[in-house]
Amino acid sequence: MAKPKKVYVCQACGSSSHRWQGQCADCAEWNTLVEEATVTNIFSAKHDLSGGGRAITLTSLDDEVALPQRLASGIAEFDRAIGGGIVPGSAMLVGGNPGIGKSTLLLQVAAKLARAGSRVVYVSGEEAANQVRLRALRLGLGGSPVELAAATSVRDILTTLSEGQPPALVVIDSIQTMHSDLIEGAPGTVSQVRASAQELVRFAKQSSAAVVLVGHVTKDGSIAGPRVLEHMVDTVLSFEGERSHQYRILRAVKNRFGGTDEIGVFAMEEGGLAEVANPSSxxxxxxxxxxxxxxxxxxxxxxxxxxxxxxxxxxxxxxxxxxxxxxxxxxxxxxxxxxxxxxxxxxxxxxxxxxxxxxxxxxxxxxxxxxxxxxxxxxxxxxxxxxxxxxxxxxxxxxxxxxxxxxxxxxxxxxxxxxxxxxxxxxxxxxxxxxxxxxxxxxxxxxxxxxxxx
The missing domain is CATH 3.30.230.10 (Ribosomal Protein S5; domain 2)
Known part of the structure; x- marks a missing residue:
């Protein structure tokens, strides 16, 4: 068995070092190296095939593939940005500056879907359930049948979601607050963000429930956590705009089910985010x-x-x-x-x-x-x-x-x-x-x- 060893992982860029140092050698950030457990000699180890393995079925590239069925969110600008609607079983990552309106937008999407008859679960790791309810009341969404929870344990969240009919949409706000007991470390560390996202993405693929992860951003505008987080999900959305200005732009940075050449434009108003059909105005x-x-x-x-x-x-x-x-x-x-x-x-x-x-x-x-x-x-x-x-x-x-x-x-x-x-x-x-x-x-x-x- 490989010998466990301690390494120091940068919380800003995800690079690792065998010793602690004040400044990360890759991204030049200070005091971001955190000690984490890993395994040595993993690259030099060889697979023992004597015990047998499962043969993988190979298919042809020209096999017929049905286009994914999309679920309309009820917000045309949101659907436009993601390629026409929410794909069941997909995992989306939404990033943006603090206070730009990420939670407001996703709460509006969740309420629209719930009112249309779909089961929607909104899990907040940053706010109490009553705080989310108060925001919903301000937005005029208080009567929407959205199932709400305030939790940070991934095990508890997955156990709850597995009961009964799988939801059509799950919103996790935010991935940096989630904690998996399968790995050591505080919430928000590179290892915890990676492990929590992996479990939630696996649930999405197995249950056909669309999972939306809200991600914090660093001071340079990139999503906080390991870069592998953006590779794990199917769609990466960036919510852009200035807090001092009215407009907001939802831009697809990555989309496995569509193009990245469309945007959704919103205006922040007293009653929440309003769609802008004519952005030139x-x-x-x-x-x-x-x-x-x-x-x-x-x-x-x-x-x-x-x-x-x-x-x-x-x-x-x-x-x-x-x-x-x-x-x-x-x-x-x-x-x-x-x-x-x-x-x-x-x-x-x-x-x-x-x-x-x-x-x-x-x-x-x-x-x-x-x-x-x-x-x-x-x-x-x-x-x-x-x-x-x-x-x-x-x-x-x-x-x-x-x-x-x-x-x-x-x-x-x-x-x-x-x-x-x-x-x-x-x-x-x-x-x-x-x-x-x-x-x-x-x-x-x-x-x-x-x-x-x-």
Missing amino acids: LFLTSRDDAVSGTAIFPALEGTRPVLVEIQALTVRLASGATPRRAAVGWDSGRLAMILAALEARCGLSFATVEVYLNVAGGYRLTDPAADLAVAAALVSAMSERSVPQDAIVMGEIALSGEVRPVAHAPLRLKEAAKLGFGQAWAPIGSKSEGGIKVAGFANLRGLADQILGR
Whole structure:
């Protein structure tokens, strides 16, 4: 039998070390190594086949497979993000910042399913049962037949769930509070999170009950615990947004039963999370008159276009002062690149100008197709000439000043046409969609001349 030995496992990244040290050598976190039991010589040991084994049945790749039957949650944006509905026997992991609304969303999903006649169990390891009931009352869900429990023992939870008819949905809030008596360690440690998740996932596969695990996140936004946790589950969902802003985005990071190119958009309201069928309404400003320093960009979230407003402000300084560059919702390094391209290719000087850039509504842009919209907002702010109100702007800018094509341009144009936009400033060669008139630009100078009227 292999000899037991103590190792030290990092609670932030899951790496192991044979001795304790203050800082993890892999993730550079401090005071995260915790002593855990393991087994040595496990990799050098060989299987003894003299006792026989069970032969595995091999099948062909072209065997017919039935598509999984999905259970509609009753919340269309939630179903959209996970691929069309909840798959029985699947395991989902939902992560997000504290207070972002993970528990609120899952409580609403649980209540919708329970009201539709499905058996739903909600297990809270962080709050007492009365606290969950009070939240349900605030959300108007007090009369929903959701079975509620406050427990942290995985053995007790599985024993309870095994009695009677298996539930259609089980919500565990959260996996970091669960404790398995099969392994030593406090709740929240790497070994406990791994062991607890493994038992709950096994129950999901054996009983055909869908299990949703709520996961805490670290300060860098990744889900706390071992990375193997994300490999064990079928779907990993990230609930994103800023607590100071209204909108929330449910994004599928991993999905074995669907694509990861869809998002669900919600708005946090007094009565809980409300679905947003038209996300562009959250990020567009309604105004009667044109304002300089703004440009509308059709962002793309997976296959879902979202129109956002990019705002720019320039302030001329006295000579000798050092100008500031500030960007909210946009990469500051990319802003510097666009400013350099405007100076080198268009002859516009920002050396004595402070530049402030903001993406309205707290939205964060990473799409390089927003380069042209940012440039248009900057030129508009500096010249105090506005971009037409019915125009959208999109295109990637190269260091040479060339305006490069963008991905899924027809999809972006169709969404803009639905919202009443009549023209688009885009890379040259872009085709019209939805009746939108397209003005093509081969380089950045053409855009600047259009705004400046040169």
